[in-house]
Amino acid sequence: MTTIRDVSKLAGVSVATVSRLLNQSGYVSKEAEIAVMSAIQKLNYKPNNIARSLAGKKTAAVALMVPDILNPFFPEIARAAEDAAAVLGYTLVLCNTDNNPDKEKKYIETLINKQIDGIIISSYTILPEQILALQDRSIPIVVIDKSFSDYPILSVTAANRHGGEMAVQHLMSEGSRKIAHISGPSHVHASRERTLAYEKACRDLPWFMPSLIGYGNFNVAGGYQAMKEIYKQHPDVDGVFAGNDLMAAGALKALIELGAAVPEQVKLIGFDGIRMDMVYPEITTISQQIYSIGKTAMDYLIRLINNEPIERKNYELDVELLRKATT
Structure with missing residues (x-):
C-alpha cells in the first residue's frame, strides 16, 4: 500500500511538505506542489480523507451544482471536475437543480450544513448578491457558464x-x-x-x-x-x-x-x-473547451479553499470552429 512517505520520496520533498499540501495547512511552493501532485498520480496514492478531515476540520468534499444533467454539456463538466478533485483527494458531490431556484437554495443550505469545502455553481437564475452572501460566509465559490463583471466573483466561461x-x-x-x-x-x-x-x-x-x-x-x-x-x-x-x-x-x-x-x-x-x-x-x-472549463473551475476552487491568492474575476476560455458535414 502506497504511503505518504513513498510520495515524499518520489517527489523529492519532506513528508511534512506533502502533509501541508494535502491538509492545506501551510505554505507549499508551486514547484513542490507540482512535484507532489505528479508523484500522487504516478503512485495512485489515496489520502486518508477521514484523518485529514479531523485534522484540518474539512470534509474533503466539494460540490458541483448544474441546472440540467440531461444536457450533455454538464456531464462532461462533471467528469472534468471530478477528475481534478480526485487528484487532490477530494470527493465530488453532484447536485442537479432542474433550473429551480428553490431547489437550488435548498441544495446550497444543505451543502453548507454538511460543511462542504467549496461549491462550483452553474445556474441560470442565481443572483450576484446570493454569491456575495455565500462568500461573506467564507464559502469558496466558483461560477461556470455565467459571469458577473461588476462584482468580485470568480467565474469561468467560454468566449x-x-x-x-x-x-x-x-x-x-x-x-x-x-x-x-x-x-x-x-x-x-x-x-x-x-x-x-x-x-x-x-x-x-x-x-x-x-x-x-x-x-x-x-x-x-x-x-x-x-x-x-x-x-x-x-x-x-x-x-x-x-x-x-x-x-x-x-x-x-x-x-x-x-x-x-x-x-x-x-x-x-x-x-x-x-x-x-x-x-x-x-x-x-x-x-467550447468543455473539459477545460470543468477542470479549470475545480483548480480555481481548490485554490480558494487553500486561501491562495487569485483574482475574483471572469476567466474566459477560447473556442474553436469544428467544421463538419452541415456546412
Whole structure:
C-alpha cells in the first residue's frame, strides 16, 4: 500500500511538505506542489480523507451544482471536475437543480450544513448578491457558464460572443446570404452573448429582420419548433446559427422534414461541441473547451479553499470552429 512517505520520496520533498499540501495547512511552493501532485498520480496514492478531515476540520468534499444533467454539456463538466478533485483527494458531490431556484437554495443550505469545502455553481437564475452572501460566509465559490463583471466573483466561461461571431462569419464565408438564428433562453448569459453576436453581425445587412430570430429552450424540441416557425416565414433562408448543439439537432430534423437539403440548400452550425456521434449529417459547431472549463473551475476552487491568492474575476476560455458535414 502506497504511503505518504513513498510520495515524499518520489517527489523529492519532506513528508511534512506533502502533509501541508494535502491538509492545506501551510505554505507549499508551486514547484513542490507540482512535484507532489505528479508523484500522487504516478503512485495512485489515496489520502486518508477521514484523518485529514479531523485534522484540518474539512470534509474533503466539494460540490458541483448544474441546472440540467440531461444536457450533455454538464456531464462532461462533471467528469472534468471530478477528475481534478480526485487528484487532490477530494470527493465530488453532484447536485442537479432542474433550473429551480428553490431547489437550488435548498441544495446550497444543505451543502453548507454538511460543511462542504467549496461549491462550483452553474445556474441560470442565481443572483450576484446570493454569491456575495455565500462568500461573506467564507464559502469558496466558483461560477461556470455565467459571469458577473461588476462584482468580485470568480467565474469561468467560454468566449461566447466571439464564438457567435465566428459562427456567423463561417456561414457567410460558405455562401449563406440570409441567416437565421435560434436563440436559447434570454435570461441565460451564454445565450444572450451568442445572440448579441448574431445581431451585431447581421442587423445592418439588407435582408435582416427580427423574425429571423427564433427561440428554443436549449433542447432538441425547442430547436425543432423554432426552425419550423422560421422556415414558414422565410423559406429562402440559407444559413442557420443555433445557440447550442441540441437546438441545432432539432433544427436539422425540422429542415430534413421540410425537404431542405443540408448543406446544399441550408447550412447549419451549432455551439458547444458536445458529442453527437449519432446525429447525421454531423453538425458543424463552435466548440467550447468543455473539459477545460470543468477542470479549470475545480483548480480555481481548490485554490480558494487553500486561501491562495487569485483574482475574483471572469476567466474566459477560447473556442474553436469544428467544421463538419452541415456546412
